[in-house]
Amino acid sequence: MRLGYYAHHHGSGHCRQIDKLAALLPVDAKRQLIVFTSLSLDDYAFSCLDEQQIIRLQAEDECADDVLKGRAGEHWQPASLHYSPVGNSNIQKRSHQILDTIYQHHIDLMIIDVSVEVAMLCRAASIPYLYIRLPGIRDDTPHLNAFAGALALLAPYPRLLEATMTPEWVGKKTLYLDFINTAQQKELTYREFIEILAKLNTSNLKDWEEDTSTIITVIKGYGGHEAIDMKLPELRRLLPSAFIISLGPINDNMRCHVDIAAQVNDVTPFIQHSDYLLMACGLNAVAQVYDYATPLVVLPDDRPHQEQEVMAQALIDQERALSWQQFKTLLSHKQTHTNPNGLSANKAQTKSTSKSSNVNRNKDCLTAAQEFMDSTAEYPTTKAWFEKWLLPKLELNPDY
Incomplete structure (x- = not known):
């Protein structure tokens, strides 16, 4: 079969998801894959696919000359769609791009990640599709219609993390792909990790053979980081002697609360050798850390359909993560029963050799x-x- 994949433009996670899936395809099948996205090349360059396989779509923003706005009043908006401006020339062009490309490339099956409107376009044009199900509460009419119109639903996370409020029929129609990690990063020893820290920050070097500071890594993406940044002053107050690393974007006025603020290509060593990880609950970020034993503190971002809140709660319920309040309670307990850094007596001995946590x-x-x-x-x-x-x-067995 020839596959097509629609990747939503919000953030880079949707494009990254198909990049990971494409890596699993045989070479011949990979060459036939077509990806549709309105994300620009500057925003995301695919690693497993040639640019000629990417259809860069027109944006779908509202225009001044639209006949109706994208979210019109009652009796002017189809219940099956979230967003549907009328008379929008860009949406007319992108719809033509999608349908014409599917026809010209003989695409047999579309995978939609995510758009109710593209799903309904495919169903109305009699094009088979699968729909990516993200975490969160998606029980509104447009989502349920898109789910019903799909041949099946794909969940890029483990069944164990399914939300309890998910309708039974939705769960039955879902293929759970588990977290998808295709990059085989070399895992470094603790000494090699410390060498990375030394290169990132030569002004605050420690004798890591003797030092027992707690290492905390805060991982942030570009979908929104302000809420996590706001926790940094409190984190510093809670652990004044900790070595705090901020990876990803950071507000300038928050740099004083961390020891290192950097952008890195590979977060694996930080995941492996930190004492705690603080992060939001984006799907790709959770996929990276899920199989490691490093304690995880989740600070979910505000997203539509409570996407990250639901994922965070599922991780907490599975005892794979702590909430911010649970983290503070744990620190209070540890600082009462251990040394001032909150580490057990043998932690320094463990650090001097290896802190592999996977x-x-x-x-x-x-x-x-x-x-x-x-x-x-x-x-x-x-x-x-x-x-x-x-x-x-x-x-x-569908009821024909």
């Missing part, structure tokens, strides 16, 4: 995603794939 990494974490991508390359037609692979996998 003892719980799942070696088969790619199995579900790999099986899914292999299946799309195995069957010549969508109908054969749907009837012989997908429906038996879901244990479903």
Whole structure:
């Protein structure tokens, strides 16, 4: 089958998701994959796909000459759509781009990540599609219609982290791909990690063989970091002797609360060797840290449909993460029973050798995603794939 993939333009996570999935495809199938996105090349350059495979779509912003706004009043807005301006020339052009490309490239199956409007466009044009299900509360009419119109739903996270309020039929129609991590980063020793810190900050070097400071890494993305930055002064007050590292964007007036503020290409050593990780709950970020044993403190960003709040609560319920309040309570308890840095007596001894924390990494974490991508390359037609692979996998039988 020939695949098409629609990647939403908000943040870079949607494009990054198909980049990871594309890496799992055989070479011939990968070359036939087409990605649709209105994200520019400057905002995201694909690593597994050639630029000629990317259809850079027109933006869908409202225009001054629209006949109706994108979110019109009652009786002027279809209940099946979130956003649908009327007379918008850009949306007319992008709709033509999508449909014409699907026809010209003989795309058999679309994967939509995420857009109710593109899903409805495909369904109305009789184009089979799968819909990516992100975490959060998505029980509104447009989402439920998009889910119902899909051949199946794809969840790029483990079934264990499914929200309890998810409708039963939605869960049954979902393929859980688990977290997808295709990059094989070399894991560094503790000494090599300290060498990285020394290069990032030569003005505040420590004797790490003797020092017992708690190392805290705060990981932030470009989808929004102000809320996490606002926690930095309190974090410094809670742990005045800790070595605090901020990775990603940071407000200038918050730099004084951290020891290192930097941008890095690989966060793996920081995940592996920190005592605590503080971060929001974006899907790609959680996927990176989930299989490590390093304690995780979640500070979810405000997102539509409570996407990050629901993911954060699922991680807390699975005892894989702490809330900010739980973290503060834990620190208070540790500082009462241990040394002032909040470390156990043998922590310094552990640090001097290695602090590898990925003892719980799942070696088969790619199995579900790999099986899914292999299946799309195995069957010549969508109908054969749907009837012989997908429906038996879901244990479903549509009511014709």
